[in-house]
Structure formats: structure tokens, C-alpha cells
Amino acid sequence: MGTLLVCPKCGSTEVAVTAEEMFMVNTGDHYCHSVKTHDHNAKADCLGCRWEGQRAHLLESAYRIEDAR
């Protein structure tokens, strides 16, 4: 059991988060993950209503994962 994060605008569970990764411009070497998907400031996009924001703005749904399927 657990809670789901949902879009604050339409309540959809179809929300994607963006990870950002940095590479050295001259060598292509990996530098760091500047933003990870579980970071509060990861960019979040709702696939339902096109809302854009940050992961921290998502709401916790009262639904259990089993109920959402």
C-alpha cells in the first residue's frame, strides 16, 4: 500500500518528472546529476492537462495503488 502523487490541477496520476544530467562540453564526460527524479525541484509535467510545475507541488492521493488500476 502507498499513496500516489497526482497532478494538483486535474488530479491525474499520469505525471512525469524530468531528471537533469550534466556533461562536460568538450569531452562528453559525465559531470553530475544536477536534478534527480525524486528531488523536490524536479520538473513535473502532467500528461493529462499539460500542467507544468515541480514535484514538490504534486498532491498526495488518498487512493491506494491497487485502487488506481
Ligand SMILES: [Zn+2]
Ligand atoms: Zn493534470
